[in-house]
Amino acid sequence: MWYAWLEAQRGLMQSLSNWAMRGCDAWTSPAMPCMPVAAAGYDWLYRLVRPTPAPPPFGIAAVTVGDRSVPVVEQVVDSTPFCALRQFTRAPAPVAPRRGQSRTAPPDIFLCAPLAGHHAVMLRETVETLLQDGDVYVTDWANARDVPLAAGRFGLDDYVLAVERFLRKLGGAHTHVIAVCQATAPTLAAAALLARAGEVPPLSLTLVGGPIDTRLNPTAVDRLAQSHRLDWFRDTVIDTVPPRYAGSGRRVCPGFIQHAAIVAAHPHRQLALESRYWSSRLSADATAIANSLRALNEYAAILDMAEDYLLDTIRVIFQEQHLAHGEWRVGGRRVQPPDLASTALCTVEGDRDDITGAGQTHAAHTLCSAIPVQKRCRWTIPDCDHYDLFTGPRWHEVIHPAVVRFWASVR
Structure with missing residues (x-):
């Protein structure tokens, strides 16, 4: 039962995950403004060992029309x-239609x-x-x-x-x-x-x-x-949801299997997302960091x-x-x-x-x-x-x- 085994390993790695997140926060604090490589490394480690997260929100507050x-x-x-x-x-x-036009x-x-x-x-x-x-x-x-x-x-x-x-x-x-x-x-x-x-x-x-x-x-x-x-x-690809989830006992194709297959089939896309993220970290551009991390999290939302x-x-x-x-x-x-x-x-x-x-x-x-x-x-x-x-x-x-x-x- 790979599902249950991996969940157990992720539980054991939770302390390392928390440590990595604290390390990332420390290197990106105002007191340490010049350590983008260390911050990116800690953040990458956190993303590697953390339990499968909930999907990020769409978070679309406004659009330009x-x-x-x-x-x-x-x-x-x-x-x-x-x-x-x-x-x-x-x-x-709040825009009136032009003369001779009807609002549709x-x-x-x-x-x-x-x-x-x-x-x-x-x-x-x-x-x-x-x-x-x-x-x-x-x-x-x-x-x-x-x-x-x-x-x-x-x-x-x-x-x-x-x-x-x-x-x-x-x-x-x-x-x-x-x-x-x-x-x-x-x-x-x-x-x-x-x-x-x-x-x-x-x-x-x-x-x-x-x-x-x-x-x-x-x-x-x-x-x-x-x-x-x-x-x-x-x-080969079907497993049983372990007890910690609401769907415990349901037979599923686990997301981690699908994600591994997707990355193996399209390594260039994962590499492009990672490269974009590291570049933004090295440039210390807060907006670029947020956008690249959001793209990574969306792609990893399995x-x-x-x-x-x-x-x-x-x-x-x-x-x-x-x-x-x-x-x-x-x-x-x-x-x-x-x-x-x-x-x-x-x-x-x-x-x-x-x-x-x-x-x-x-x-x-x-x-x-x-x-x-x-x-x-x-x-x-x-x-x-x-x-x-x-x-x-x-x-x-x-x-x-x-x-x-x-x-x-x-x-």
Whole structure:
């Protein structure tokens, strides 16, 4: 039981963790202003040995819209035991419309965060950017270790049902949906189920770097999922939550396993974050230190995934490709993407994405066959890896402006 053993070791290291934190505080006190290397070393040691922390808050107090700083209010407006619907609301703009123009309310933006090892706060930069365009709602998935067994199981169907519930709450007439990575397939399914039920589907659906059809150009991630039986995953990556947590006894894929796999697959990203942090420490720039440490903490904000959800995803999305084959049923209801006739569809891929293969996200256009051509667009972003799709220069300078133009075209 690696989970219990690691928790025991972390408990033993708690004293060293506290010592390292005190050392970092000492070297960064006003009495010791010239020791940035020592401070960074102590802080790095603290981050290495501390127990798995709670995810950092989004902490978006205000955003810049045009030339104004607009306050932002964050609150949870709906929830299930495994997910909170987090709303970020901008203060009303005290600006009158120009002569001859009518004031139109900005759209609601529903950001479906992936449940693939990281907390939703990893998309904080994405949320902050989207707040320039309207109020933002985010699926903030729970750490399975913190969900009591009494709350029941959580599988891929439950994920779809949660997104469907939140879409219904928001209403589709003025809602633009963005789904990132793993979230793309279940979000497409939820929207299709709403349309099938005769309810108003989203105004638009933007799918970013996600596995809609994993038969196309499989990556190392796809090949791993497709080449091993479910029992192999059950025996290799599933463990039991130890007693110190509310979800004690729940079977999960622990976050520490996922984080190790992510760092091993993308060492350049971890190195870039660490390098940025050390550079800011050496420069003694307080703002840069805070920003770089926040980025590190967001990337390290890992969570446990429920066993049923992980194995369902491997089987349905990667091994049997139920969505691509038109065979996916959720609670007995068949997922039929052609039902999405009025929703505008945009797909975004990166040409250097080594998590989602080329064409896997664009495959949604084939599935959603009833959407008119004038309500579709697809972009493959040059010199863009998986994380560039929602953070950094590619997101800010290329993808976000293109998404805004897409939204303007379908209002």
